[in-house]
Amino acid sequence: MPELPEVEVLRRSLEPHLVGEEVARVEVRSPALREPLDRASLDRGVAGRRIESLGRRAKYLLVDLSGGSTLAVHLGMSGRLTLAPADAAPEPHEHLAIHLASGKKLRLRDPRRFGLAFALPTAELPADRHFAHLGIEPLSEGFSGEALARAARGRRGPVKVFLMDATAVVGVGNIYACEALFRAGVHPGRSVARISRPRWDRLADSVVAVLSQAIAEGGTTLNDFRNGSGESGYFQVSLAVYGREGDPCLGCGTPVRRSVHSNRGTFYCPRCQR
DNA sequence: CGTAGACCCTGCGCGC
DNA sequence: TGCGCGCAGGGTCTAC
Numbered sequence: 001m002p003e004l005p006e007v008e009v010l011r012r013s014l015e016p017h018l019v020g021e022e023v024a025r026v027e028v029r030s031p032a033l034r035e036p037l038d039r040a041s042l043d044r045g046v047a048g049r050r051i052e053s054l055g056r057r058a059k060y061l062l063v064d065l066s067g068g069s070t071l072a073v074h075l076g077m078s079g080r081l082t083l084a085p086a087d088a089a090p091e092p093h094e095h096l097a098i099h100l101a102s103g104k105k106l107r108l109r110d111p112r113r114f115g116l117a118f119a120l121p122t123a124e125l126p127a128d129r130h131f132a133h134l135g136i137e138p139l140s141e142g143f144s145g146e147a148l149a150r151a152a153r154g155r156r157g158p159v160k161v162f163l164m165d166a167t168a169v170v171g172v173g174n175i176y177a178c179e180a181l182f183r184a185g186v187h188p189g190r191s192v193a194r195i196s197r198p199r200w201d202r203l204a205d206s207v208v209a210v211l212s213q214a215i216a217e218g219g220t221t222l223n224d225f226r227n228g229s230g231e232s233g234y235f236q237v238s239l240a241v242y243g244r245e246g247d248p249c250l251g252c253g254t255p256v257r258r259s260v261h262s263n264r265g266t267f268y269c270p271r272c273q274r
Numbered sequence: 275c276g277t278a279g280a281c282c283c284t285g286c287g288c289g290c
Numbered sequence: 291t292g293c294g295c296g297c298a299g300g301g302t303c304t305a306c
Contacts, residue, residue: 276306277306278305279303279304279305279306280305281301281302281303281304282302284298285298286296286298287295287296287297287298288294288295288297289294289295289296290292290294290295
């Protein structure tokens with residue numbers, strides 16, 4: 001489910017339910033995620049603490065806890081984080097449950113197990129190996145065509161791969177990379193070395209527009225977390241090219257084409273995107 | 275040193 | 291209907 005907009009929608013929808021809650025206990029049901037869940041570290045850094053706020057960095061959801069501790073959760077490809085009554089039967093692939101003193105539990109389900117969850121002292125977060133290498137936040141003040149051009153300097157390869165490279169820009173995954181490139185009229189296979197400044201400007205604008213719109217649209221359907229259904233607004237988002245191979249381009253009617261970049265499907269209009 | 279590709283894992287939808 | 295195949299929104303590691 002998660003690129004930046006999905007994580008941001010999740011953050012906003014969970015926050016009012018979680019802030020002020022106290023963590024009663026941490027239940028590690030199955031530790032086998034991308035990195036094994038560390039029961040002792042989660043106990044130390046999460047159990048018994050109060051949730052103060054929810055943040056986000058890249059595609060990580062950050063649960064800030066009392067005493068200067070942070071719980072970081074990454075949903076990978078198939079992760080779902082939902083609220084449920086504490087006595088609700090565990091779902092299949094429910095790896096972790098954060099039990100709250102109020103009688104609810106925050107549960108992490110992740111069939112493909114590409115996700116992560118770990119605790120760390122908040123002060124150590126910037127230097128932590130999961131975060132230290134991350135690039136610019138696309139919805140932050142400093143993001144612009146100039147910032148993109150600067151990040152791309154000295155790099156090669158297709159611009160689509162660059163947009164999805166978290167050491168350059170964070171939060172842009174496969175869907176929104178395709179959508180932003182379509183909106184900007186830029187061919188996904190174009191080399192980053194051959195992107196003019198006006199194109200970088202258009203690309204930056206498109207990335208911001210696509211992510212913002214997705215957040216806004218996801219935000220219209222975010223009552224799910226009360227009933228724990230786990231659905232998000234994801235499929236409500238109107239996609240222009242992603243998943244539309246062979247269907248007419250919304251701009252010119254040319255069939256949308258699919259190619260592959262670093263093992264990820266790429267959707268684009270061969271006529272509108274150059 | 276970058277960059278391209280393989281790989282981690284399970285589930286689902288499609289074509290036969 | 292049943293089954294095998296390809297594909298899936300993540301990141302990282304290795305071989306060039």
